[in-house]
Amino acid sequence: DAGVTQSPTHLIKTRGQQVTLRCSPKSGHDTVSWYQQALGQGPQFIFQYYEEEERQRGNFPDRFSGHQFPNYSSELNVNALLLGDSALYLCASSLAGGYSNQPQHFGDGTRLSIL
Protein backbone atom coordinates (compact mmCIF):
# COMPACT_ATOMS: atom_id res chain seq x y z
CA ASP A 1 0.00 0.00 0.00
CA ALA A 2 1.95 2.99 -1.30
CA GLY A 3 1.86 6.09 0.85
CA VAL A 4 2.13 9.66 -0.35
CA THR A 5 5.23 10.18 -2.45
CA GLN A 6 6.79 13.51 -3.35
CA SER A 7 9.59 14.46 -5.66
CA PRO A 8 12.18 15.77 -5.58
CA THR A 9 13.21 15.54 -1.93
CA HIS A 10 15.51 18.54 -2.11
CA LEU A 11 15.80 21.37 -4.58
CA ILE A 12 17.95 24.47 -4.84
CA LYS A 13 16.85 27.37 -7.03
CA THR A 14 17.72 31.03 -7.45
CA ARG A 15 15.46 34.04 -7.21
CA GLY A 16 13.23 34.57 -10.24
CA GLN A 17 13.29 30.95 -11.34
CA GLN A 18 10.31 28.64 -11.56
CA VAL A 19 9.85 25.29 -9.84
CA THR A 20 7.52 22.31 -10.17
CA LEU A 21 6.98 19.88 -7.31
CA ARG A 22 5.20 16.58 -7.72
CA CYS A 23 3.01 14.44 -5.52
CA SER A 24 1.36 11.05 -5.82
CA PRO A 25 -1.39 10.47 -3.27
CA LYS A 26 -1.79 7.45 -1.06
CA SER A 27 -3.45 4.57 -2.83
CA GLY A 28 -7.22 5.02 -2.77
CA HIS A 29 -7.10 8.75 -2.02
CA ASP A 30 -8.53 11.27 -4.45
CA THR A 31 -7.81 14.61 -2.81
CA VAL A 32 -4.47 16.37 -2.64
CA SER A 33 -3.58 19.36 -0.48
CA TRP A 34 -0.36 21.34 -0.57
CA TYR A 35 1.23 23.07 2.39
CA GLN A 36 4.21 25.33 2.92
CA GLN A 37 6.07 24.94 6.20
CA ALA A 38 8.76 27.40 7.16
CA LEU A 39 11.27 26.45 9.82
CA GLY A 40 9.70 26.52 13.28
CA GLN A 41 6.20 27.10 11.93
CA GLY A 42 3.15 24.94 11.43
CA PRO A 43 2.07 23.98 7.91
CA GLN A 44 0.38 26.80 5.97
CA PHE A 45 -2.34 25.67 3.57
CA ILE A 46 -1.70 26.59 -0.07
CA PHE A 47 -4.54 24.88 -1.93
CA GLN A 48 -6.45 21.65 -2.38
CA TYR A 49 -7.31 19.71 -5.51
CA TYR A 50 -10.22 17.37 -5.99
CA GLU A 51 -11.63 16.05 -9.27
CA GLU A 52 -8.86 17.88 -11.10
CA GLU A 53 -10.03 21.26 -9.84
CA GLU A 54 -8.77 23.66 -7.21
CA ARG A 55 -11.37 23.41 -4.49
CA GLN A 56 -9.90 25.64 -1.81
CA ARG A 57 -7.09 28.12 -1.64
CA GLY A 58 -5.15 29.61 1.23
CA ASN A 59 -3.61 33.05 1.40
CA PHE A 60 -0.94 32.57 -1.26
CA PRO A 61 -0.28 34.74 -4.34
CA ASP A 62 -1.02 33.71 -7.88
CA ARG A 63 2.64 32.77 -8.32
CA PHE A 64 1.57 29.54 -6.67
CA SER A 65 -0.46 27.36 -9.01
CA GLY A 66 -1.24 23.72 -9.27
CA HIS A 67 -2.74 20.92 -11.21
CA GLN A 68 -4.29 17.55 -10.57
CA PHE A 69 -4.19 14.77 -13.12
CA PRO A 70 -6.78 12.06 -13.83
CA ASN A 71 -4.73 9.58 -11.79
CA TYR A 72 -5.09 11.98 -8.79
CA SER A 73 -1.41 12.95 -8.75
CA SER A 74 -0.68 16.62 -8.46
CA GLU A 75 1.87 19.30 -9.21
CA LEU A 76 2.66 22.52 -7.42
CA ASN A 77 4.20 25.27 -9.53
CA VAL A 78 5.82 28.38 -8.14
CA ASN A 79 6.88 31.18 -10.47
CA ALA A 80 9.23 34.11 -9.90
CA LEU A 81 10.75 32.52 -6.81
CA LEU A 82 11.55 34.73 -3.85
CA LEU A 83 13.94 34.12 -0.99
CA GLY A 84 10.91 33.80 1.29
CA ASP A 85 9.69 30.80 -0.68
CA SER A 86 12.40 28.71 0.95
CA ALA A 87 10.51 26.11 2.97
CA LEU A 88 9.43 22.52 3.24
CA TYR A 89 6.55 21.87 0.83
CA LEU A 90 4.26 19.14 2.00
CA CYS A 91 1.70 17.24 0.04
CA ALA A 92 -1.15 15.55 1.89
CA SER A 93 -3.77 13.22 0.51
CA SER A 94 -7.17 12.25 1.79
CA LEU A 95 -10.39 10.75 0.60
CA ALA A 96 -13.31 12.80 -0.63
CA GLY A 97 -12.01 16.15 0.57
CA GLY A 98 -15.42 17.74 0.34
CA TYR A 99 -17.25 15.88 3.06
CA SER A 100 -14.94 13.39 4.63
CA ASN A 101 -13.49 14.01 8.03
CA GLN A 102 -10.76 11.52 7.46
CA PRO A 103 -7.29 12.71 8.46
CA GLN A 104 -4.70 13.63 5.91
CA HIS A 105 -1.62 11.59 5.17
CA PHE A 106 1.56 13.43 4.35
CA GLY A 107 4.47 12.78 2.05
CA ASP A 108 8.05 13.33 3.18
CA GLY A 109 8.04 16.79 1.64
CA THR A 110 10.26 18.68 -0.77
CA ARG A 111 12.77 20.99 0.84
CA LEU A 112 13.14 24.01 -1.40
CA SER A 113 16.02 26.42 -0.90
CA ILE A 114 16.18 29.72 -2.77
CA LEU A 115 19.58 31.36 -3.13
Place this chain on the structure above:
Amino acid sequence: RKEVEQDPGPFNVPEGATVAFNCTYSNSASQSFFWYRQDCRKEPKLLMSVYSSGNEDGRFTAQLNRASQYISLLIRDSKLSDSATYLCVVSLNAGNNRKLIWGLGTSLAVNP
Protein backbone atom coordinates in the same frame (compact mmCIF):
# COMPACT_ATOMS: atom_id res chain seq x y z
CA ARG B 1 -7.43 35.77 18.08
CA LYS B 2 -5.85 32.95 16.08
CA GLU B 3 -8.17 30.23 14.84
CA VAL B 4 -6.09 27.53 16.53
CA GLU B 5 -3.68 28.34 19.31
CA GLN B 6 -1.09 26.22 21.02
CA ASP B 7 1.54 26.97 23.62
CA PRO B 8 4.75 26.76 21.54
CA GLY B 9 6.80 25.51 24.48
CA PRO B 10 9.37 24.11 24.55
CA PHE B 11 8.33 21.68 27.21
CA ASN B 12 11.37 20.05 28.78
CA VAL B 13 10.47 17.03 30.88
CA PRO B 14 12.41 14.07 32.32
CA GLU B 15 11.79 10.54 31.15
CA GLY B 16 8.79 9.01 32.83
CA ALA B 17 7.04 12.32 33.38
CA THR B 18 3.44 13.02 32.45
CA VAL B 19 2.97 16.01 30.19
CA ALA B 20 -0.19 17.66 28.87
CA PHE B 21 -0.73 20.00 25.94
CA ASN B 22 -3.76 22.13 25.30
CA CYS B 23 -5.01 23.57 22.05
CA THR B 24 -7.80 26.14 21.80
CA TYR B 25 -9.91 26.84 18.74
CA SER B 26 -12.08 29.84 17.97
CA ASN B 27 -14.77 28.46 15.64
CA SER B 28 -17.53 26.69 17.51
CA ALA B 29 -18.60 25.00 14.25
CA SER B 30 -15.38 22.97 14.22
CA GLN B 31 -16.20 19.35 13.63
CA SER B 32 -13.15 17.13 13.75
CA PHE B 33 -9.94 17.32 15.70
CA PHE B 34 -6.58 15.66 15.34
CA TRP B 35 -3.17 15.57 16.93
CA TYR B 36 -0.20 15.19 14.60
CA ARG B 37 3.39 14.59 15.56
CA GLN B 38 6.26 16.07 13.61
CA ASP B 39 9.87 15.12 14.10
CA CYS B 40 12.58 17.61 13.21
CA ARG B 41 12.77 18.12 9.43
CA LYS B 42 10.21 15.38 8.81
CA GLU B 43 6.61 15.42 7.67
CA PRO B 44 3.68 15.52 10.14
CA LYS B 45 2.25 12.13 11.02
CA LEU B 46 -1.17 11.49 12.46
CA LEU B 47 -0.90 10.64 16.15
CA MET B 48 -4.57 10.32 16.95
CA SER B 49 -8.00 11.66 16.15
CA VAL B 50 -9.87 13.25 19.04
CA TYR B 51 -13.39 12.04 19.74
CA SER B 52 -16.07 13.73 21.78
CA SER B 53 -15.98 11.03 24.43
CA GLY B 54 -12.21 11.21 24.70
CA ASN B 55 -9.94 8.44 23.53
CA GLU B 56 -6.82 6.66 24.62
CA ASP B 57 -4.07 4.93 22.70
CA GLY B 58 -1.48 3.39 24.97
CA ARG B 59 0.30 6.18 26.83
CA PHE B 60 -1.58 8.87 24.90
CA THR B 61 -4.98 10.29 25.87
CA ALA B 62 -6.85 12.89 23.87
CA GLN B 63 -9.84 14.85 25.12
CA LEU B 64 -12.24 17.36 23.63
CA ASN B 65 -14.08 20.07 25.53
CA ARG B 66 -16.57 21.66 23.15
CA ALA B 67 -17.99 24.03 25.75
CA SER B 68 -14.59 25.61 26.35
CA GLN B 69 -13.39 24.96 22.79
CA TYR B 70 -10.18 23.17 23.51
CA ILE B 71 -8.60 19.79 22.97
CA SER B 72 -5.87 18.25 25.03
CA LEU B 73 -3.20 15.62 24.66
CA LEU B 74 -1.81 13.79 27.67
CA ILE B 75 1.36 11.74 27.43
CA ARG B 76 2.09 9.41 30.34
CA ASP B 77 5.43 7.79 31.16
CA SER B 78 7.15 9.90 28.52
CA LYS B 79 9.98 8.35 26.51
CA LEU B 80 12.99 9.93 24.87
CA SER B 81 11.39 9.05 21.53
CA ASP B 82 8.39 11.23 22.34
CA SER B 83 10.56 14.30 21.71
CA ALA B 84 8.92 16.06 18.78
CA THR B 85 6.57 18.88 17.89
CA TYR B 86 2.89 18.14 18.45
CA LEU B 87 0.48 19.87 16.08
CA CYS B 88 -3.18 20.43 16.76
CA VAL B 89 -5.49 20.34 13.73
CA VAL B 90 -9.11 21.44 13.60
CA SER B 91 -11.48 20.66 10.75
CA LEU B 92 -14.67 22.47 9.81
CA ASN B 93 -16.89 22.43 6.80
CA ALA B 94 -16.68 25.55 4.64
CA GLY B 95 -19.47 25.38 2.07
CA ASN B 96 -18.91 22.19 0.09
CA ASN B 97 -15.36 21.86 1.30
CA ARG B 98 -13.59 20.91 4.46
CA LYS B 99 -11.13 23.39 5.87
CA LEU B 100 -8.23 22.24 8.00
CA ILE B 101 -6.66 24.71 10.36
CA TRP B 102 -3.29 23.91 11.85
CA GLY B 103 -1.76 25.16 15.05
CA LEU B 104 1.88 26.18 15.11
CA GLY B 105 2.80 23.22 17.27
CA THR B 106 4.10 22.56 20.75
CA SER B 107 7.68 21.44 21.10
CA LEU B 108 8.44 18.63 23.56
CA ALA B 109 11.90 17.56 24.67
CA VAL B 110 12.12 14.49 26.90
CA ASN B 111 15.42 14.37 28.71
CA PRO B 112 17.24 11.34 30.16
